Amino acid sequence: MIDEQLVQLLTPEGERVAHAQYVSTLSGEEVFAMYRDMVITRRICNEGTSMQRQGQLALWAPVQGQEAAQIGAGRALGPQDFVFPTYREHGIAWCRGIPPRDWFRVFRAVSTGGWDPQKYRYSVPTVVLGNQALHAVGYAMGVQRDGSEEAVMACFGDGASSQGDVLESFVWAASFNAPVVFFCQNNQWGISSPSSLQSKIPLYHRAQGFGFPGIRVDGNDVLAVYEVTKRALENARVGGGPTMVEAFTYRMGAHTTSDDPTRYRVDAEVEVWKHRDPVERVKALLAREYRVKNVTFDEVAAEADALALELRDDVLAMGRPDPMTMFDNAYAAPHPLVDEGRSEMIALGVSGGPH
């Protein structure tokens, strides 16, 4: 299943490994910072799952297993770049500096967005599989017209790679040489569909058929994801055109808290991937190569716990929105039917008045 061509810089055991084209440029501090990002992402994700179990969230989409892919890509992004995520990119959102509570608004079902996408240069979540890939290419065409050195990242999964919109976005990116990086997290599953249902051959080959490079990176190796994505982004910024990065990783948990993966996959598979855990291998590297002590790891864990607790408080404090807010921003300009709805709601006594 794992391709010969896979770019890996750190083995599951946390040992560095040489690659002909990529070398890790990260300092010990930077690796440690990424380790911290990953631990926090995982901790917050677990908090999401438990809050959902407690009835505090409508849904949660766990990211466990994909932390290296997301933190590697998230840290590779420059502040000038713009990201078009799906519903599962919590690690990238973290790297963009979006307060975790904001990612939770959608899952608490109090919002369909949650943050200012222009401020963080990180778009609102796209739930309809693949739609965002075209937005990314269009945005990138805008970047070209502005003559600006920015790159755009389009996130999608192995499942979404079958959608016409993703495939058309490949045609367009190639045709316009758009500064876009297609960041595909192949986590082996799309709900119950194995990635082999979407493609019999490694997914990254697909890009080549459209005329731009595709590359498969060990998605559980944060060093490799960082370098591969960074180079792709740099290349895009200077007019080198699109790249597809396939981060080969694994969804350790359920698709969402509504899902029951025991119906479609065997434990043995999960076990295999546990040995490739993205967090553990960085920890091993830090301990061995940089002599990071257990107490330091414990501090990170404690920090993550504290953040999770703070987050929990924030989320629980999110009350039911005023129903009247449903009329806000439905349109940019006044609209008679929106006004009619507002008036009706006031008349029904559902809300005190315009929000």
Add this chain to the structure above:
Amino acid sequence: MIDEQLVQLLTPEGERVAHAQYVSTLSGEEVFAMYRDMVITRRICNEGTSMQRQGQLALWAPVQGQEAAQIGAGRALGPQDFVFPTYREHGIAWCRGIPPRDWFRVFRAVSTGGWDPQKYRYSVPTVVLGNQALHAVGYAMGVQRDGSEEAVMACFGDGASSQGDVLESFVWAASFNAPVVFFCQNNQWGISSPSSLQSKIPLYHRAQGFGFPGIRVDGNDVLAVYEVTKRALENARVGGGPTMVEAFTYRMGAHTTSDDPTRYRVDAEVEVWKHRDPVERVKALLAREYRVKNVTFDEVAAEADALALELRDDVLAMGRPDPMTMFDNAYAAPHPLVDEGRSEMIALGVSGGPH
């Protein structure tokens, strides 16, 4: 522009050329028969253009320049195979035995179909670019379920290759190993869009990225198209899965009679392709290798003329349909709104009654 990998068995000058993987298996009679097919297709096509100019057709989509692609593919098909065409596959329709007058119904705007698609195993024309590629794959999935040795052909152009439906059909064909041959006529143009707008690299590479073979054949060489398509169909029938055949050809005429190609392409390009004329090179071969005499060629031309005249008579005899027919087959089962429409039309005196 022409790829190194192009399969060619007959040069533009009509000389045979060797190919590592393909050899022509056609007898002199068979080549002559295809020559005849091509001459007739061209003649009928020209009749279409002139009937449109005389106001007898709503539109005509010329096939000139693509006769070898269509006759080669059409003759490669077995009687058991099923074809999903676009609006321009007149040569393939001819090979399927569909009376030419029937292809003209759509262009005379008296029908949206025109023949019995099950009888000829040749579907009704699809105008919405790309839709038919999915039908072909679905039909092929049915063939698989029936355990039958049949192949399915999906026709589309270089322009349509950008549509999500065509690209999704590649995903599906690969995933289900469907017995389908994607027959793409790259005639260099999609109305005014050069094929380079759809892909910067040769189109047939695209198939490989989806995990099945793509092959480019000289679409103006009927011998090569025949062999390449035949092998792909045979392979599909016995469970070998999909193939994309890119017939590299040229639309000599306008996109349709509504089009004005002088706005977007230069004469010099057309001139280059005139030297690659698909009919002339077979004629040269027949004359040299099989000693076919001018008188025989003249007979074919005369036969084509006669057919065209007969066709013209048939087309001109196609009256305006009874408006009442619009209600026929809108639904398979009775429908109140259809009945209401019928009654209204009768009441208005538009038609004498149910058709």
Add this chain to the structure above:
Amino acid sequence: MATTTMTMAKALNEGLRRAMDKNKKVLLMGEDIGKLGGVFRITDGLQKDFGEDRVIDAPLAESAIVGTAVGLAIRGYRTVVEIQFDGFVYPAFDQIVSQVAKLHKRSDGVYTMGLVIRIPFQGGIGAIEHHSESPEAYFAQTAGLRVVSCSTPNDAYWMIQQAIEHDDPIIFCEPKSRYWEKGEVDLENSPRGLFDAVVRREGADVTLIGYGASVKTMLRAAETASGEGVSIEVVDARSIAPLDLDVMAASLEKTGRLVVVQEAPHTASVGSEIVAELSERCFYSLRAPGLRVSGYHVPYPPSRIEDEYRPSVDRILDAVDRVMGFES
């Protein structure tokens, strides 16, 4: 009468099973419908029993799901397509409108577009965006399609079988919020034709018309109103297109007052159609204008406030008050 109690989800599952037993040409196709049994478990166990060739786990692309079902229909198969959620049917819209709806006509009747597109629709389950939409008007507007919706387990059991047997393509709208509610299912006799509306509760003052999840809400409204002395007749449209206007008009001739309930926004909706048609048919009988209680004209809101978006008992009763008070 062999009746048994089951949920609507189970009734659909049993209906599909029976249709597959009866006719080998019946296939199911959709995302995650095999081992997982679909996200709502409607196809639970069917792949195990009928095999992967008849219960097809589809790659994730709706246009392809419907487009290949069209090809299968041309080959003589009858495919029941599952769209995972209402909001994900739009990628298939082109195939539905340009092909599914038109190929019978285009082939002069040679192709039978006997396919059923199952869509769990409407809101009420506290989901995230795109999981609570009501796209029925788009399909009702489209000539060549038929649109139906079940509101009880018994209807679900029979309507899915009738839809599969029917030769026209059918958009089958399932009120997902009612999947887990139980009801009696008569396994022997179908209650009525696929395109028949039915009076679910008799009443004299106001006619409420709706379908899917709205039927239960209307019945609750009727119950409340009866406490206040207003007698409400509740019509379950069942067939959204074509509408069974005879049943509706008969009710209106009696009550003279009409309120239509739907979750979709009201512009160019099925509710508009019902009001327009009945305004014409019952012009002299109408004692008040026909009103619509619909989703508001805004994108479906975050589900924490969906109860204020969807027609509630309160909003229905408010409309009932308005039609009752109209003449005064």
Add this chain to the structure above:
Amino acid sequence: MATTTMTMAKALNEGLRRAMDKNKKVLLMGEDIGKLGGVFRITDGLQKDFGEDRVIDAPLAESAIVGTAVGLAIRGYRTVVEIQFDGFVYPAFDQIVSQVAKLHKRSDGVYTMGLVIRIPFQGGIGAIEHHSESPEAYFAQTAGLRVVSCSTPNDAYWMIQQAIEHDDPIIFCEPKSRYWEKGEVDLENSPRGLFDAVVRREGADVTLIGYGASVKTMLRAAETASGEGVSIEVVDARSIAPLDLDVMAASLEKTGRLVVVQEAPHTASVGSEIVAELSERCFYSLRAPGLRVSGYHVPYPPSRIEDEYRPSVDRILDAVDRVMGFES
């Protein structure tokens, strides 16, 4: 007043040119819109003058055309998308319904979805299939969108500019059969707001409401009727969603009789909406039920018989007779 005579096609072309002159962020995108100038030549000469970066020849994929226009909107551009023909907008339906209509809301107002989707619509040009459709009801039903249609060169010139300046996404329906008809265009003053209906002809007995190509047909019907002593008022809706109901209701208060004309099939149509709304607003003034003259509920027929499918003067007058004769 600087007026000049031109075709609707030319008026659109001039309107686009002026909008592009005014605002550098305005882009055009579509199939064959560059060198060819579009199949209807609406963008003729614009690529030559504004360059390939601003007049973008698109690869052949409508979902991508709209989807990338969304991305461009997020980046701050205003893209006017050309859909080559009505029947080819459906591949983009998902992007339009799930993204274009909802992203302003989803981003809490941060994203401005200032894009215009131009669709040559309705029939009457003797075309082959998929070139004569009336998809406006699909968009009218969708919250988050606005839908307008021009019926004269002057409106075309101004409405396209107003649509481009407007901050909401607009589906801009152009009656292709009227592209080559000439009219006066006032290059200085816009006649009215983008969402205003207008009375095109005053009358006392019956109100005809329609839009796009139907406006001229309605005017011809009114002319004929006046010869028979029936005085018809013709309202050009212009804005299909939202509807300018005030202008319509004012007309109906006067005439008491309503006929809506549209080429789309009548189920869940814009016509249904107009009838439903006006039945409510003008309940006591209506002397007959509001009638709709629509395309029949069948796939658009081969164009040799399209005149019998599309609302003709005869069919309109038949409906006029019916509303006139209703009380007797």
